[in-house]
Amino acid sequence: MHDPTPATRRPLEGLxxxxxxxxxxxxxxxxxLAGLGAQVIKVEDPRxxxxxxxxxxxxxxxxxxxxRGHSDDVSISHLSRARGKMGVSLNFKAPGARAxxxxxxxxxxxxxxxxxxxxxxxxxxxxxxxREANPRIIYCSLSGxxxxxxxxxxxxxxxxxxxxxxxxxxxxxxxxxVRMGIPVADMLAPVFGVIGILSALEQRHRTGHGQHVDVxxxxxxxxxVAIENWSALAAAxxxxxxxxxxxxxxxxxxxxxxxxxxxxxxxxxxxxRGLFQAMGAPELSDDPRFASRDARVANAPVLEAHxxxxxxxxxxxxxxxxxxxxxxxxxxVRHPEEALSDPRVMxxxxxxxxxxxxxxxxSELRTSGIPIRFSxxxxxxxxxxxxxxxxxxxxxxxxxxxxxDARIAELRAAGVI
Amino acid sequence: MHDPTPATRRPLEGLxxxxxxxxxxxxxxxxxLAGLGAQVIKVEDPRxxxxxxxxxxxxxxxxxxxxRGHSDDVSISHLSRARGKMGVSLNFKAPGARAxxxxxxxxxxxxxxxxxxxxxxxxxxxxxxxREANPRIIYCSLSGxxxxxxxxxxxxxxxxxxxxxxxxxxxxxxxxxVRMGIPVADMLAPVFGVIGILSALEQRHRTGHGQHVDVxxxxxxxxxVAIENWSALAAAxxxxxxxxxxxxxxxxxxxxxxxxxxxxxxxxxxxxRGLFQAMGAPELSDDPRFASRDARVANAPVLEAHxxxxxxxxxxxxxxxxxxxxxxxxxxVRHPEEALSDPRVMxxxxxxxxxxxxxxxxSELRTSGIPIRFSxxxxxxxxxxxxxxxxxxxxxxxxxxxxxDARIAELRAAGVI
Numbered sequence: 001m002h003d004p005t006p007a008t009r010r011p012l013e014g015l016x017x018x019x020x021x022x023x024x025x026x027x028x029x030x031x032x033l034a035g036l037g038a039q040v041i042k043v044e045d046p047r048x049x050x051x052x053x054x055x056x057x058x059x060x061x062x063x064x065x066x067x068r069g070h071s072d073d074v075s076i077s078h079l080s081r082a083r084g085k086m087g088v089s090l091n092f093k094a095p096g097a098r099a100x101x102x103x104x105x106x107x108x109x110x111x112x113x114x115x116x117x118x119x120x121x122x123x124x125x126x127x128x129x130x131r132e133a134n135p136r137i138i139y140c141s142l143s144g145x146x147x148x149x150x151x152x153x154x155x156x157x158x159x160x161x162x163x164x165x166x167x168x169x170x171x172x173x174x175x176x177x178v179r180m181g182i183p184v185a186d187m188l189a190p191v192f193g194v195i196g197i198l199s200a201l202e203q204r205h206r207t208g209h210g211q212h213v214d215v216x217x218x219x220x221x222x223x224x225v226a227i228e229n230w231s232a233l234a235a236a237x238x239x240x241x242x243x244x245x246x247x248x249x250x251x252x253x254x255x256x257x258x259x260x261x262x263x264x265x266x267x268x269x270x271x272x273r274g275l276f277q278a279m280g281a282p283e284l285s286d287d288p289r290f291a292s293r294d295a296r297v298a299n300a301p302v303l304e305a306h307x308x309x310x311x312x313x314x315x316x317x318x319x320x321x322x323x324x325x326x327x328x329x330x331x332x333v334r335h336p337e338e339a340l341s342d343p344r345v346m347x348x349x350x351x352x353x354x355x356x357x358x359x360x361x362x363s364e365l366r367t368s369g370i371p372i373r374f375s376x377x378x379x380x381x382x383x384x385x386x387x388x389x390x391x392x393x394x395x396x397x398x399x400x401x402x403x404x405d406a407r408i409a410e411l412r413a414a415g416v417i
Numbered sequence: 418m419h420d421p422t423p424a425t426r427r428p429l430e431g432l433x434x435x436x437x438x439x440x441x442x443x444x445x446x447x448x449x450l451a452g453l454g455a456q457v458i459k460v461e462d463p464r465x466x467x468x469x470x471x472x473x474x475x476x477x478x479x480x481x482x483x484x485r486g487h488s489d490d491v492s493i494s495h496l497s498r499a500r501g502k503m504g505v506s507l508n509f510k511a512p513g514a515r516a517x518x519x520x521x522x523x524x525x526x527x528x529x530x531x532x533x534x535x536x537x538x539x540x541x542x543x544x545x546x547x548r549e550a551n552p553r554i555i556y557c558s559l560s561g562x563x564x565x566x567x568x569x570x571x572x573x574x575x576x577x578x579x580x581x582x583x584x585x586x587x588x589x590x591x592x593x594x595v596r597m598g599i600p601v602a603d604m605l606a607p608v609f610g611v612i613g614i615l616s617a618l619e620q621r622h623r624t625g626h627g628q629h630v631d632v633x634x635x636x637x638x639x640x641x642v643a644i645e646n647w648s649a650l651a652a653a654x655x656x657x658x659x660x661x662x663x664x665x666x667x668x669x670x671x672x673x674x675x676x677x678x679x680x681x682x683x684x685x686x687x688x689x690r691g692l693f694q695a696m697g698a699p700e701l702s703d704d705p706r707f708a709s710r711d712a713r714v715a716n717a718p719v720l721e722a723h724x725x726x727x728x729x730x731x732x733x734x735x736x737x738x739x740x741x742x743x744x745x746x747x748x749x750v751r752h753p754e755e756a757l758s759d760p761r762v763m764x765x766x767x768x769x770x771x772x773x774x775x776x777x778x779x780s781e782l783r784t785s786g787i788p789i790r791f792s793x794x795x796x797x798x799x800x801x802x803x804x805x806x807x808x809x810x811x812x813x814x815x816x817x818x819x820x821x822d823a824r825i826a827e828l829r830a831a832g833v834i
Contacts, residue, residue, distance in 0.1 A: 011616035057653040064652040162680035165756030169598025181586025196789040198615035199428035212792035219767030223788040230753035235481040236474040263579035336582030336647040350636030371640040372613035375629035
C-alpha cells in the first residue's frame with residue numbers, strides 16, 4: 001500500500017505514524033511527518049471525530065461559508081491539517097479499544113498524542129500500552145506543561161503566550177501587551193516534537209529500541225523567549241519591550257508610510273548613509289546628532305521623527321524602492337494574503353493550495369507547506385484525506401491489520417470503531 | 418575524544434557537525450544539535466570571529482555591563498549560543514582554506530551555514546566542496562529567501578516579520594502592526610533546518626548518501642502564518658487582526674487588571690458560567706445578551722466591558738485565582754524574567770543557567786535549554802565553549818585531523834587559521 005519508487009522520494013518514506021492528535025498542536029506535528037513522507041493514520045472518535053472539524057469557516061459547494069450549509073461542507077482547518085493522512089475510527093473508551101490500539105502500534109514506528117497530561121494513560125493508549133505492543137515505538141506526547149504535569153492544566157495558545165513572556169515583549173513600552181496573531185505556542189511545541197521524534201529515531205538506529213518523547217507548549221515557547229537574555233538586558237538598563245522601533249539599534253524598526261508601514265534596518269554606518277540618501281537628505285550624515293552610530297542611538301527619537309516625516313508622505317512601495325536602490329534592507333509590512341502568495345514562497349511550496357476534493361474550483365485557498373527543500377528528496381502530501389470519520393477503516397483494519405469482515409462489522413455495531 | 422557511555426546518553430551522540438554559522442539563526446540550529454548530543458565544531462574567521470561576540474550586553478568580572486570593560490568580558494549572546502561547541506579558526510579567503518574545510522568534512526556528518534545565499538559557494542565552502550570530500554555529508558543552508566535566491570537579499574528578523582504577514586496579524590485592528598519582541602523569524606528557520614537535517618539523516622540510513630537541505634527564513638515563518646487560512650477568513654468576512662481579544666470566540670483574550678493583564682479563555686458554555694461566577698455576577702448567565710455562545714459573540718463588546726470593569730479593580734493574581742477556582746483557563750501576562758524562572762520550566766531544563774567560566778558568581782543569567790524530554794536519553798551541553806577564536810585549534814587540527822605542529826604554526830603565521 002505504501003511502496004514508493006524510488007525509495008528516496010521523500011526522506012521519511014517507510015515510517016508509519018499512529019496519530020491520536022486533535023485540534024492544532026498535535027495535528028501540525030503529524031502534518032509535518034506526512035509531508036516528509038511518513039504514512040500517517042489519524043485515529044478519531046467515531047462519535048464526531050477531531051473537534052477541528054467544527055472550526056468555522058467551512059468550504060464546499062457554496063465556496064467559503066461561516067456556517068456549515070451542506071453535509072459535505074468541510075472545515076478548512078480539517079482540510080488543511082488532515083492532508084496526506086488516512087483516517088480510522090476508534091472509541092478509546094469502548095471495551096477492546098486498547099487491544100486494537102496495540103494492533104495499530106505493532107507495525108508502526110511513531111505514536112503522537114496531544115491529550116491533556118495523563119489522559120492517554122487513563123484511556124489505555126499511553127506509552128506503556130504502545131511499548132507493550134512494540135518496544136521499538138517512539139511515542140511523542142505534546143501537552144501544555146509537560147507529561148509530568150500533575151495538575152493537568154488546560155493549555156490554549158493565548159494562555160501559553162501570556163505565561164511564556166512572549167506576549168509581554170511585544171508592543172509599546174507604555175501600552176498593553178500584544179497577543180501574537182499567529183498561534184505560535186500551538187505551533188512551536190509540535191515542531192520541537194518532530195525534532196524529538198527524529199532524534200529518537202536516530203538513537204533507535206544505535207540501540208534498537210524506542211522511547212517516550214515529551215514536549216511542553218510552555219517550555220517550547222519559553223525556550224524561544226529565553227534566547228534574548230532578559231535579565232541581562234534589565235541589569236544593563238535596557239527595556240524588555242520597545243514597540244515598533246529599537247532605539248539602541250537606531251535607526252531600526254517599522255515606520256509609517258502614506259498607505260501602510262515599512263520595516264527599515266540601517267544599523268551600520270553605510271546603511272545610515274544610504275537611508276539619508278534615500279530620504280533626499282544626505283546632509284544628515286554630517287549632522288553631529290546623526291554622524292556616528294553612538295550619536296544616532298543617543299538621538300534616536302529625533303532621528304525617528306525625521307524618518308517618519310519623510311516616509312509618511314510616500315507610498316510604501318516608493319519608500320522600499322528608494323531604500324533598496326541605496327542597499328538599505330527594507331520591506332513592506334504585508335497582509336498575510338499577500339505574503340502567502342509571494343512568488344518565492346509559492347515556488348518553494350512553503351505555502352500551497354488546498355481544495356475541497358469534490359468542489360476544487362469553488363474557492364482559492366492556500367495553506368502551510370513544508371518549509372524545507374532537499375536536493376535529493378521531495379516533500380509533499382499523498383492525495384488522501386479522511387473527509388468522514390473512519391474513512392479508511394477498511395484499508396487499515398481489513399487490509400493492514402487483517403481483521404475479517406465479521407469482526408469489523410461487530411466492532412462497528414458495538415460503537416468501538 | 419567523544420566517547421559517551423552509555424551510548425544512549427544523548428540521542429545524537431556520535432554525530433559530528435561542522436558549524437560555519439554566525440549571528441543568531443545559524444548558531445541556534447547548531448546549539449540544538451549540540452544539546453541533543455552532536456559534537457559541534459564552530460569555525461570562525463581568525464580576524465574577529467562571529468559578530469555576535471560584539472553584541473552588548475557583556476558579562477565578566479564586573480558582572481553584566483553595556484560596554485566591554487575587560488579583555489575577558491564575553492558577550493552574553495556568544496556565551497549562550499556557543500555553549501557545548503568547540504571552536505577553530507579558519508579564514509575562508511586564505512589560500513588552502515578550501516582543502517582544510519574539506520579535511521574537516523571528511524569525517525563529519527553535518528555542515529550548517531547561514532551566509533547570504535550563494536556566499537558559501539563563492540568562498541569555496543559550499544555543498545559541492547563538502548560533498549567532494551564526503552558524499553555522506555548532510556549540508557544545511559539557512560538564508561533569508563532560500564539557497565536559490567539570485568538577488569542574495571539581506572534578511573534580518575524584522576524584515577522577515579514584515580514580509581511574512583506575521584507582523585500584520587498582531588495588534589488592534591485600527592492601530593499600527595506590531596513587531597514581535599522575540600526574534601521569531603531568526604529562530605524558526607533553524608528549527609526547520611534541524612528537522613531537515615534529521616530527516617536527511619534518516620534517509621541516509623536507507624540510501625547511504627547525504628544531500629543539501631535548504632531552509633528560507635521567509636518560507637519558514639510564512640508557512641507558520643499560512644496555517645490560519647487568511648483568505649478564507651477574509652472571504653467569510655472575518656478580520657485578520659483583532660487585538661487583545663477575539664470577538665468571534667468571546668469571551669476570549671487579554672483583559673486589564675489593577676497591576677497587569679490576564680489572559681482568559683471562556684469560549685464554551687460551562688466556562689462562561691464559571692467566569693460569571695468568578696466575577697460574582699452569576700446572573701449574567703441568564704441575561705439574554707450572554708445566555709448562549711451566539712449571544713455572547715453578538716454582544717462581545719458589552720461583555721468585554723463587563724469583564725474589564727471587574728478585572729481592572731483586582732490584582733492579576735486574584736483574578737487568576739478566582740477564575741481557576743471555577744475551572745476557567747486563565748493566566749497572568751508575565752514578564753520574561755518571571756517566565757524564565759517558572760519552576761516547571763526550570764525543572765525540565767527548558768531554560769537553564771549560564772555563567773562566564775571565570776566569573777560564575779558575578780551574575781545570574783538564564784538562557785534557552787532544549788525543550789524536549791526523552792525517557793531514555795538526556796539532553797544538555799558539554800562544558801566546552803570557544804571563549805577565544807580558535808580556542809580548540811590544537812584539539813581539532815592536531816589531534817583530530819593529524820596536522821603536525823610545523824604545519825599548524827605555518828597556517829597560523831600565514832593568517833589561514
